[in-house]
Amino acid sequence: MSRYRIPGKGRVDHSAPVSFTFDGKTYGGLRGDTVASALLAHGVHLMGRSFKYHRPRGAVTAGSEEPNALIGTSRGAGQFEPNTRATVQELRAGLVTESQNKWPNLSFDVGAVNDRAYMLFSAGFYYKTFMWPKSFWDKVYEPVIRGAAGLGKSPTEPDPDRYASRYLHTDVLIVGAGPAGIAAALAAAQSGADVTLVDENPEMGGSLLSDPAVQIDGKPAWDWVDAQLARLRAAGVRLMTRTTAIGYYHQNMVGLCQRLTDHLDNPPKGAPRERMWRVRAGQVVLAQGALEKPLVFDGNDRPGVMLAGAAQTYLHKYGVKVGDNPAIVTSHDSAWYAAFDLADNGARVAAIIDTRDVVRPDLLDGARKRGIEALTSHTVTTTRGRLRVKSVRVAPVRGTHVGTGRSIPCDCLLMSGGWTPSLHLFSHTKGSLAWDTTSQTFLPDRKTEECEIAGAGRGLWGYESVLADGAAAGLRALQGLGRAGHDASFTVANDRPGTGVSHTELPTDGNAGKARAFIDFQNDVTAKDIRLAVREGMRSIEHVKRYTTNGMATDQGKMSNINGLMIAADALGKAPPQVGLTTFRPPYTPTSFGAFCGYLRGDTFQLTRKTPIDPWAEANGAVFEPVAQWRRAWYFPKPGEDMHAAVLRECKATRASLGIFDASTLGKIEVAGPDAVEFMNRMYTNPWTKLQPGRCRYGLLLGEDGFIRDDGVIGRLSSDLFHVTTTTGGAARVLTMMEDYLQTEWPELDVWLTSTTEQWATVALNGPNALKMLKPLVEGVDWEDFPHMSCAECTVAGLPARLFRLSFTGEIGFEVNVPARHGLTLWTALMEAGKPYDICPYGTETMHVLRAEKGYIIVGQDTDGTVTPADAGLEWAIGKAKKDFVGKRSLSRPDIVAKGRKQLVGLLTEDGSLLQEGAQIVLDPNQPKPMKMVGHVTSSYQSTMGHPIAMAVIEGGFDKMGETVFVPMPDGVRKARITSTVFYDPSNERLKA
Amino acid sequence: MTNQKHQFDASPVLVEDMAPVLRLSLRVKPAHRASLGQALGLDLPTRVGARVAAGGTEALCLGPDEWLITAPEGTDLTTPARAVYADAPHSLVDISDREVTLRLSGPSVLDLLAACCPRDVAAIPVGSAARTVFDSATVVLWRDGPTDFRMDIWRSFAPHVRALLAQVQEEFVAGL
Secondary structure: OOEEEOOOOOOOOOEEEEEEEEEEEEEEEEEEHHHHOOOOOOOOEEEEOOOOOEEEOOOOOOOOOOOEEEEEEOOOOOOOEEEEEEOOOOOOOOOOEEOOOOOOOOEHHHHHHHHHOOOOHHHHHHHHOOOOOOOHHHHHHHHHHHHHHOOOOOOOOOOOOEEEEEEEEEEEEOOOHHHHHHHHHHHHOOOOOOOOEEEOOOOOOHHHHHHHEEOOOOEEEHHHHHHHHHHHHOOEEEEEEOOEEEEOOOOEEEEEEEEOOOOOOOOOOEEEEEEEEEEEEEEEEEOOOOOOOOOOOOOOOOEEEEHHHHHHHHHHHEEEOOOOEEEEEEEEEEHHHHHHHHOOOOOOOOOOEEEOOOOHHHHHHHHHOOOOOOOOOEEEEEEEOOOOOOOEEEEEEEOOOOOOOOEEEEOEEEEEEEEEEHHHHHHOOOOOOEOOOOOEEEOOOOOOOOOOOOOOHHHHOOHHHHHHHHHHHHHHHHHHOOOOOOOOOOEEEEOOOOOOOOOOOOOOOHHHOOOOOEEEEOOOOOOOHHHHHHOOOOHHHHHHHHHHOOOOOOOOOOOOOOHHHHHHHHHHHOOOOHOOOOOOOOOOOOOOOOHHHHHOHHOOOOOOOOOHHHHHHHOOEEEEEEEOOOEEEOOOOOOOOOOOHHHHHHHHHHHOOOOEEEEOOHHHHHHOOOHHHHHHHEEEOOOOOOOOEEEEEEEEEEEOOOOOEEEEEEEEEEEOOOEEEEEOOOHHHHHHHHHHHHHHHOOOOOOEEOOOOOOOOEEEEEOOOOHHHHHHEEOOOHHOOOOOOOEEEEEEOOEEEEEEEEEOOOEEEEEEEEEHHHHHHHHHOOOOOOOOHOOOOOHHHHHHHHHHHOOOOOOOOOOOOOOOOOOOOOHHOOOOOOOOOOHHHHHHHHHHHHOOOOEEEEEOOOOOOOOOOEEEOOOOOOOOOOOOOEEEEEEEEEEOOOEEEEEEEEEHHHHHHOOEEEEOOEEEEEEEEEEOOOOOOOOOHHHHH | EEEEOOOOOOOOOEEOOOOOOOOOOOOOOOHHHHHHHHHHOOOOOOOOOEEEEEHHHHHEEEOEEEEEEEEEEOOOOOOHHHHHOOOOEEEEEEEOOOEEEEEEEEEOOOHHHOOOOOOHHHHOOOOOEEEEEEEOOOEEEEEEEOOOOEEEEEEEHHHHHHHHHHHHHHHHHHHH
């Protein structure tokens, strides 16, 4: 039995021992323990070292706001997590934990030398110390600071755990299942509303679990909680434990992080570790309660000094006495009850020190009855003890005069500076806060979302008022949904009402300049740091925060913000609301990256689209490249071939005989209706009226600005039906743009657009033998009337098809479209039929080379959104006689018709070397830097002609034909000659069968 | 301690491939809705998400001028539609191969869908349908029964959707 565990007490399972290790030592705990409660049961308070001064620290809370007791936890390879709060991590069999920020060990730490030198490490230390000399910053200061920065070890291995996601729509979401939350849920669950109640703890009940003597409606608190949870369950309320509301976003969207397996000895296979819920709630009730404030005095961070409420929780929930001989220092009534409960469970309470002059008589009576010394109008000036508090020095206060102190021995010191309503989520909504002078705290004021705030979260105290408030909030939420419900009231016996006062630093008779009175435990910020910041000119609380780092640790100042504000306000001589509060931001508590990623990792990291022919490419050794969301076969290397060799072989085979290419990713849009031709005339630069059914045309699409947006070959299948193709990446964009014009500009047109990209699998055949090979497979085409740029509906290899005769290679070419389910069948049939012609499958790289040899542009590669048809040499594609088309007006803008625009030209290097795509071009390589850049290389390939080719945009390029330009590259300046973009078969002889 | 509305049994959810059907996208202006409906033998619904069925043909309203028509493969709907084209201009495009259809059913199917669909799937009335997203894929979700759905997915997006569904199914098997 652990020394400080009270047999049979608490909500832990005394019949279920669980062992774990902490810093290599094995400890026994109980099922239901946290790491902190189990260590405290063994009398272990020292759980970590602070960040800056490496001061020994123990758990100061019993919840998720814990700043000190941060540990590393591990389950196995890749499952190490730093900075886990020991007060939250539940025990599981075999749990391995370790303390942080210590070397060589927790009780003897070399880094604690910082603590001795604390006078050096004042607020703004970094700003002041590392200013000079400037040259030291990169080489000395930053590496040193970075080396010392960060708390805990970052995991280095990939996380093998899974993380899940879920959306939830619910009528009422209640955050916090303490008395207010439960009462709100009971009220909201009345008339069949869908209600969700979440709590970050393993068990619901909130503060009632730490106050078992309270009786509600005649039932002891715990029985009442059990009964109400059963009622809620029966009413269909969704109850979610270990679920933290991490953020409150627009339109009642609340993010929840649910921890599923961290508490399990052996998680089931395939179980996610955490699940992120994105909840859209009709109404939200925030019943998050309040967080206890520490008091600020010298030595308030010593292990053994903790919040009184935390001690009460350890006692009642875990059956753990945090000490045999506690002293209590408080400015709030609540700590008196903690003292009474500890005394009633066998602790010898050394004294209750209350800063107030007047304390409720019943509390004084309670102390007297238990033989506890009660010291009102007293302060605590310091504590003693190296790794654990041994004594506390107390002194009477009269007005501002601190009298002679004395030392009281104790083995723990329980403090309470009052309670701060937990308004983090409310603040995420940009709801405003109002300073309440009576309770000396901020309370929720103007709301921006459909939410209610209930209970201690809006400053109420005492169970009867909190329960009534919760019920009222639940009812208001219900009414907000347009539903009706009844009022509820609760009678509470043994209630524990309370009030308190708020302090800055406690008055002291010691040297205030040397006091180590901590506000932010995790970032080691003291009261004098705040005062120093104000003295050094910080006026805004935001500046004080950044200068001192107060509230910037992983606990986001849950315990420190209000104390920091009170002291800053005091130093500035202003009221706290005039100084203001820093902004709370999500997440409420540290949240794993895994929970945010959810399913979006590994194979499902991002959607990858594959064509129907992709399996063939994969089986035949294709190397793939991503194009928009698609993966496309890039090239098909044979054994021993590198990319260059494979691409050259594919190019030559296609030019020599026959190549086959999967073009299924091309965007396809069916433009249908009586006004189809009118629509096409308005959208594309080209004239369409005279295009006969059964013929195709290259179409050029501009934006309103006159710049090229997309292109593609378009077939007219009948008078009112066009088969439009777009670039692979442009498919969705083009359809959206067209639909936008149709709906907003030309709703009168009888024409409709349907995406058919995925309806069709498309196979391109190119090469001098393409026609010969294809002919026998086709039925329904009149070959006498099927020249280059024709299209027909027919069958190919017995499959229903749309056949296009066109070329993106300069060779005789076809594109065969068949319904997608037949794509692979078609491909296989063509491969078989192409054998006599040594048919060669090729990928996107070969497609790029072959089109570049012909000077065919790729929108998005040779154009960049600033290229007009004239710039690209495509003026021939403009229907000059057309009254209008999208972008027409812009083509006559002065800057568009001006001389010296960048124009698309060909480039051939003098030394036959390959240029880099993206390389800049200059006219004089000897000019001083920065040089005048006149353009850049857009495409560059090894070609089938024995020398590399390139395309480039160059200012006034069309007038510079034959001239020499220079391309500075990493390994030297290249000389290149400006040429036409058509490198291969300029007279198009090869297209004619 | 936790009581989520999950029902875990041996097969909380089934994911099955469905056989191909004839699938057509019909676009027609509201003024000609009735004549197209007559030609196809259906009263085309006007509320987005509403469905009607007659014979083997079913129509789902996806927008003010957009309907998704399904019918057994081989059904000829183009000819009767073409007959009214002159008076009721429209577009009727075969998209049978654009999408594949999964049937998702079983007691946990709502949770399965809620894993990646931000829409309130439970609020889709039985007998209606909705165009929505599943993760980053656009899908049409047909609710055929309280725990019985069809999901039309663009063909190339299907492997991604299937992979996600498989991950969620493993959660059900794990019981968490």
